[in-house]
Amino acid sequence: MNFHRTWLFSQFELTRLFATKRGWLAVTAFSLVWFMVLRYPIYNAVPFLNSPEFEGFVSQLAGTIGLNSLVSWPEAELAIFWVIALFTFPMFALFVTADQTVEDRNRGTVRFLTLRSARFELLFGRFLGQVMILAALIGLVSIATLVMMSMRESSLVGSGIIKSVAIWAKLLVTCLPFIALMSLLNLVTNSARMSIVFAILFFTIVASIITYIGDVYPMFAWLNYLIPGHHIGDITGWQSSSNFALLLPIFQAAALLGAAQFILRERDL
Amino acid sequence: MSTVIEVSALSKSFGAKQALSGVNFKIEQGSTVALVGPNGAGKTTLFSIICGYLKPDMGQVDILGHSPRSAALFSKLSALPQDAQLDPKFSVAKQLSFYAQLQGMDKKSALADTQRVLELVDLSHVAQSKTSELSHGMRKRVCIAQALLGNPEIVLLDEATAGLDPKNAKAIRNLIASLKGHITFILSSHDLSELERLCDTVLYLEQGQLSSHQSDLHQTQQGSYITLQMLNLNDQMQAQIAQLQGVTNVRQTQSDELVIEYTKHAEPLDLSLLTLIHKNQWTYKQIVNGRTLENQLFID
Numbered sequence: 001m002n003f004h005r006t007w008l009f010s011q012f013e014l015t016r017l018f019a020t021k022r023g024w025l026a027v028t029a030f031s032l033v034w035f036m037v038l039r040y041p042i043y044n045a046v047p048f049l050n051s052p053e054f055e056g057f058v059s060q061l062a063g064t065i066g067l068n069s070l071v072s073w074p075e076a077e078l079a080i081f082w083v084i085a086l087f088t089f090p091m092f093a094l095f096v097t098a099d100q101t102v103e104d105r106n107r108g109t110v111r112f113l114t115l116r117s118a119r120f121e122l123l124f125g126r127f128l129g130q131v132m133i134l135a136a137l138i139g140l141v142s143i144a145t146l147v148m149m150s151m152r153e154s155s156l157v158g159s160g161i162i163k164s165v166a167i168w169a170k171l172l173v174t175c176l177p178f179i180a181l182m183s184l185l186n187l188v189t190n191s192a193r194m195s196i197v198f199a200i201l202f203f204t205i206v207a208s209i210i211t212y213i214g215d216v217y218p219m220f221a222w223l224n225y226l227i228p229g230h231h232i233g234d235i236t237g238w239q240s241s242s243n244f245a246l247l248l249p250i251f252q253a254a255a256l257l258g259a260a261q262f263i264l265r266e267r268d269l
Numbered sequence: 270m271s272t273v274i275e276v277s278a279l280s281k282s283f284g285a286k287q288a289l290s291g292v293n294f295k296i297e298q299g300s301t302v303a304l305v306g307p308n309g310a311g312k313t314t315l316f317s318i319i320c321g322y323l324k325p326d327m328g329q330v331d332i333l334g335h336s337p338r339s340a341a342l343f344s345k346l347s348a349l350p351q352d353a354q355l356d357p358k359f360s361v362a363k364q365l366s367f368y369a370q371l372q373g374m375d376k377k378s379a380l381a382d383t384q385r386v387l388e389l390v391d392l393s394h395v396a397q398s399k400t401s402e403l404s405h406g407m408r409k410r411v412c413i414a415q416a417l418l419g420n421p422e423i424v425l426l427d428e429a430t431a432g433l434d435p436k437n438a439k440a441i442r443n444l445i446a447s448l449k450g451h452i453t454f455i456l457s458s459h460d461l462s463e464l465e466r467l468c469d470t471v472l473y474l475e476q477g478q479l480s481s482h483q484s485d486l487h488q489t490q491q492g493s494y495i496t497l498q499m500l501n502l503n504d505q506m507q508a509q510i511a512q513l514q515g516v517t518n519v520r521q522t523q524s525d526e527l528v529i530e531y532t533k534h535a536e537p538l539d540l541s542l543l544t545l546i547h548k549n550q551w552t553y554k555q556i557v558n559g560r561t562l563e564n565q566l567f568i569d
Contacts, residue, residue, distance in 0.1 A: 002340070005371055008367065008370055008371060012367055015359075015363075016358070020358055020359070022358065104356065107353070107354045107356070108350060108352055108353030108354055109353065109354060109355060109356055111320070111322055111348070111350040111353045112350075112353060112355070112368060112412075112415055113368075113371070114320075114321065114322070114338070115320060115321075115342075115343065115346060115347055115348060116343050116344065116368055116371040116372050117343065117371050118338075118340060119338075266324075268317075268322060268323050268324070269317075269322040269323075
């Protein structure tokens with residue numbers, strides 16, 4: 001594998017989002033949605049979380065769902081942002097990264113590319129590009145949340161930056177298998193839209209069946225590890241042992257990319 | 270001359286349809302090869318296997334000592350695949366310079382080379398246009414331009430002039446002719462007169478099999494055949510031509526066309542033929558040294 005060519009592919013993906021009119025429209029829409037999320041649910045929830053009157057109720061509720069450590073964060077905005085982002089970004093990633101190679105394959109553009117690069121360089125470069133796009137978007141919202149928090153309490157900026165970086169990294173790692181799943185689905189479907197449909201079917205039907213099999217036959221419970229996002233429950237409450245759970249999405253992404261490479265290597269273009 | 274492409278016992282099928290069956294041939298460096306055959310003969314399949322888009326079921330393809338898809342061939346083998354399009358969301362220059370960078374050029378050289386190849390196809394003025402803004406013919410020429418980025422040793426052009434207007438088709442033919450010798454070209458087209466003008470070797474595929482492999486298309490060995498196209502051709506003309514010294518056979522291949530077979534003689538046949546035409550005040554349209562590609566493939 002040639003790293004320079006792989007890097008060129010990933011850089012080109014960035015220009016797809018940040019150097020085209022269509023890309024800027026998508027970034028604008030994304031920013032507006034998160035502006036609304038920050039302005040209303042998060043901004044309004046912070047006084048509620050910090051209120052001494054509701055402290056007991058909030059702690060009790062958070063304890064029930066395993067979010068005890070989060071409610072103790074003085075950076076309440078970041079705590080709420082973390083929970084919302086953890087459950088929305090993976091799904092968002094499916095849509096944002098839905099077209100990695102499929103449209104180029106339909107148009108025949110990959111034929112120009114594979115005369116100049118290895119198929120895996122194309123696959124991995126595009127994957128890496130999508131990771132960088134997600135990294136930029138998660139970073140954008142993390143910074144916005146941090147700014148909102150610092151407007152309320154500027155003394156929290158130092159600790160807030162550390163937490164923001166940790167949130168950014170954990171969210172990004174969580175999204176990896178979702179991006180890799182779309183890399184794979186791009187090779188077995190004929191359009192970005194069909195890739196999304198297949199992903200939705202996977203997370204509704206296949207994941208439900210796997211969960212059911214794991215519940216009924218515990219010997220097959222390991223199959224749950226095949227489902228991207230399986231680790232989310234283990235990291236939501238920011239438990240001290242949760243860092244180990246972050247290895248799972250990395251392994252899942254590697255396995256999905258391996259499967260994608262096998263398919264791409266064998267398939268006709 | 271060294272062999273740049275060697276294909277041995279190549280076979281490929283799609284379900285029950287045998288697209289290629291036991292195809293063997295060699296292509297020498299610097300030659301310009303015509304790949305001819307009816308629709309569905311396997312031309313595009315053969316192109317796709319050489320480019321590495323398809324895997325053969327059986328057989329071997331050796332390109333400059335490497336297998337298709339080998340990294341050693343990147344930037345040495347380039348192609349205009351049939352129906353392949355550039356991304357309509359980006360400008361021509363952005364995409365071509367990106368391809369050049371993939372071939373190992375730095376950004377500055379890539380932009381300069383993009384400009385160079387666009388000038389070759391007379392499209393430097395559309396460098397900043399998106400491909401969606403270009404006509405079909407322009408898009409085709411841009412795709413030909415991408416095949417010339419860098420210094421390719423082998424260029425495969427699948428139906429390069431199909432869909433181009435006569436002026437631009439001629440410009441592309443002139444471009445290929447000017448690059449002949451430096452680059453080994455493999456051209457697929459249904460325009461036999463175009464291939465005849467450009468190529469020195471013909472591969473004729475029919476039902477997946479290589480039924481003809483000719484490498485002396487332009488009859489560099491003096492003698493043997495003359496193709497004559499006449500106005501108001503009649504039996505009397507044919508009879509008089511048959512009487513000329515050295516003529517062994519005269520065959521009418523079209524309403525206005527004769528193929529004259531002859532053996533070498535003291536007086537060159539083309540001179541005696543022109544003298545006969547002048548003496549009888551006949552009007553000829555064209556005299557071709559040898560047989561046309563069409564006659565070689567479909568009449569013999």
